[in-house]
Each structure stands twice: as C-alpha cells, then as structure tokens.
Amino acid sequence: MPVRNSEIADIFEKLADLLEIEESNPFRVRAYRNAAQSIRGHGKAMADLLEQGADLSELPDIGEDLAEKIQTIVTTGELPLLNEVESRTPAALSDMMRIEGLGPKRVKTLYKTLDIKSIDDLKRAARSGKIREIPGFGKKTEDRIRTRVEGFTSHEQRVKLCVAEQIAEPLVDYLRKVKGVKDIVIAGSFRRRKETVGDLDILIAAARDSIVMDRFVEFGEVVEVISKGRTRARVRLRCGMSVDVRVVPAVSFGAALVYFTGSKQHNIAIRKMGVRRNLKINEYGVFRDKKRVAGKSEKSVYASVGLPVIVPELRENRGELQAARKNRLPHLITMEDIRGDLHCHTRATDGRDTPRRMAEAAAERGYEYLSINDHSKRVAVANGLDRKRLLKQIKEIDKLNEKLDGIELLKSVELDILQDGSLDLPDSVIKELDFTVCAVHYGFNLSRRKQTDRVLRAMDNPYFNILAHPTGRLINEREPYPINLEAIMKAAKERGCFLELNAHPDRLDLTDDACLLAKEIQVRIAVSTDAHSASDLRYMRCGIDQARRGWLEKTDIINTLSLSKLKELFARR
C-alpha cells in the first residue's frame, strides 16, 4: 500500500521533536512542523502526486529539500535523516514530549541527568522522587509529571464534534449566568466546525473584576485545574477533555475571537498581512504603533487588512485569504438550502421507524422529499431486502405517497457493491426505483487498486447513482479503506454519478479535504444523513458543517434541487 500522508507527517513531526530536543535551529524545527501540517491536511496523497509527476515543492511549506525527502519516504518508506537523528537521540523522547508540561528542554534534561528515555523510565523516576532533585525541577513539577504520566495513553483522542457539543453546552450555560459575563463564544476548532475537537476554547467578554474565573474552576465537572490566572485558565473535565477559558474586555472581543478561533496557520497569515501594513495584530486588537485601530468586532480586524470577514469554517489557510482578497469567497451551503434527504433506513431493515414516521419527520424539517434506502440482501445482518421484499416496499411507498401531503417519498435502496463490482440486486428490480445509493460494506482489505476498480466497475451500471460513504471510515474507530478517491470522483463526473457526504457524525465521509477535491473535479455531492430513525435526520447539520469546511456551495450539492430537477439528474438510463 502506498505511504499515507499522515505517515509522512508523523515522520516529519518526530524529526522536529528530536531536533528540538537537540536544540537544533528552531526555525528549521518549525519548518518540519509546518510541512507536517501541510502534508497532513492535503487532500491528495503525496504518493499519487508524485506518480502524476507533480512538483511537490510548489505545495505550501514544502521546498526543494523537503520535496526530495517526501520522495524518499514515498519510495523507501523511511527517512535516512530520521534514522541518523534517532541514533543520537532516542526516538521515544518524542513520545515524552506529548505529556503536558514536558517540552524539549525538560525532556533533554531528564534524558541527560537521569537517562530517562521512555515513558516507562519516566514513570519509575517520578515514583522514586528523583526528578525533584534535578535543578530547575521541584516537588510540584515532579508531582504533576507523576499524575500525568500515570494516566497517559499515547494517543489522546480528539472527540467528535457532536460529543464536544454535549460537553460544552452545560458549561457554557453555567458560565453565561456568572455576573459580569457579557458575551461568550466557544472558539477554536469547535467554532471552525472541525469533525473532531481536541479541547474547548471558551472566550468570554467580561469586566476585569469579574469572578468568572473563580466560578469556572468550581464547575462540577472539573477534576483538575491546570492553570488559573486573571485572563486565562485551563482545566480538565471528568470526561478527560481540557477546557481553556480566556477573559477579554469587550473592546478586544473581535480580535480575541479571530485569535482563538484560529486556525493557527490562518492567524499567522493574517498577522503577516498586518505586518506589511505596519499593523500589529494580537488578541487584544489591531495596533498601529501604540494606537488601537480595530478589534471590537471580527469585521473590524479583517477590514484592517483589507478583507471581508471569512467564516470560521474556511479559516485553515487553504486559499481562503487569496479568495477573500479577490472577492471570490464561496457562498457556502446552508441548512436552508437543503430540500431533502437522500439516504435513510426504516424498520424494514435496520432502521427504527416506519416510512410514514420518517416522512412526517422530514416534512417537519421543511423538506420536499425524502428517500427510503433500506439495505439490500447482501447486508444480511441488517435484514437486507431481497427482490421480493423490495418490490413490496415500492408498492407501499407508492400508496403512502398518495396520502402524504407536501412531501414525497422517493423509492430507493442502499445496494451493496460486491467484490467483483456488481450490485447485489438485479437490474429488473432496480429499474423500478427512482434512483440508487450504492456502497461497499464488506471486503475493506482489498488493495487500493482492486478497491478502486471494484467501485469503478459498479459505476458502469447505468442504474448506479450515488456512492454512499465513499471511504467507509468511522471516526476514531475504523480507518478508511484504501481507494483512489480522485479516480472515483473523475469517473463519477464522467458517468453522471454522485458522491455522498454521509452526514452521520460517526462517519462524515467525505472529509473536508475530499470535499475540496470534489469541488475541484466538479463532481456533485449528496449530503445525506443515513438516518436510522426519525430523530437522526437532525444529523444533516453535521454534514452541512463538513460541506462548508470543504468549500461546497449550493450548486455543488444535489439535494438543494427541486424534485423534478433531481429526477432528471438520476435518469442516466
């Protein structure tokens, strides 16, 4: 299997850690970190780009040298420079830097004075009380290291956005009631609507003498106060999530919002634009010399560098600043644009509600149509429909449609794409449907080429309309199966097929980067919830968040169309 972008990024990040411990040129260290981030966030695999003969040094934060190193990693799977550095400096020191409160300097000191080279070494040393004897360390530092290292798991997981929302809501309600709090916004990746959130950044506008910080650390879910000052405090909640609260005066709120919403890369780019205009931009405002010239609102901050406000979902330094400069920011899709949902299940298979109940719930949301896409027979665990049961369901839906007012149910199915690329029900029954949704449910371990060919062959069937959850990934649970998405998207575009952005918060498959790729290729997308109950229809919001991060507009999304237009699109045959 070709080397994944995340693997290349991991190598550069590890190298950056070790070089930092060795006190190498800090800007060189940063260059490796920037490159890692750039590669990790890139929609296309470096391996594919190289195969197509692309010049990697044209990518942001990648120069001649790193382009060559990426080539080496893609070809050989490793980087000689990293091996060389690891021969001097133990690789596991990089893991130690993941522990909160341990940076390159302390890790180096621990290594040099106590020969601590791993998390386990660190655990033993902290228990034995040797760490506090090192100059510059003390009892408190040792205590903290001990607690952190005991509870340390190598990969602290980011939580899904919808889970973060449930965690944040009661805390924000609590803080909102504190005297002196004028405004409160959850910033950070939460506000940028990233699919997962590492920690919560809560920004509060309040008077300087507000007691909000005292109240914050007293919140019932707080199990550890990591730091607490007048303007900034950080705690850990019972659920394991860290929360930062920052208090700023109202006059700085807009500047602070920009600053704490990020992304970091976006902010750095904004600041650089400011520097060119002799402006200093920080979380307190925009300053020319000592004079504040903007900062109360986000609009004023962006205006100070000659830009319109950029919505948080786009703030990733993925071209939004250039687009804003040219007044070519996308008009992002909104919930109001959505006229129906093209993927849901009923009690006939693994759903919980009846078609009628689903239709009523969709109508309540203001939709014009909803399609019923129960599983087909291959998905036996879900009691998938065979030919006979599907024909029966088609008749039921026809009957139901006569009674329904204001909403139409579309007759569909979620077909299984078999390993040979055929679909698991015959055309003779599929042709009775309004359209089809097709997906891979088994055989995730095929090679990338075979998996791609499988889906491409399936798309050759003229009844194939929408490819559902195109990579099969489950966030934090299952990696995407290897597949050449770019080839799939190009083929879909040629054949008049569409890709689904599965809005279920466990899937969000396509990723934001994949949405960007789809936009570039101009293949259109269905944002669908894959609802297994009437209440699941609410997940549309999650899909729209993701679509917006992927720059998608109303015209990129097919379920913004009227029913008649939609039916025209589905008529490949």
Next chain:
DNA sequence: GCCGTTTTCGGCCCGACTGTTTTCAGTCG
C-alpha cells in the same frame, strides 16, 4: 528549512501562566 509588495538573504507570532528562581526559563496555545 521555507519564503518573497524587504525576492536569493534575512527574517521567521507572541503573550499568559507556572514553578523555581529572586528576575526568568520553560511550556503552551
């Protein structure tokens, strides 16, 4: 090691908090 409205050299974001030290280094975001 990257980058360019200061373009092939000379910059590269910076303020808050903690602990240990007594004026600041280390870490974080």
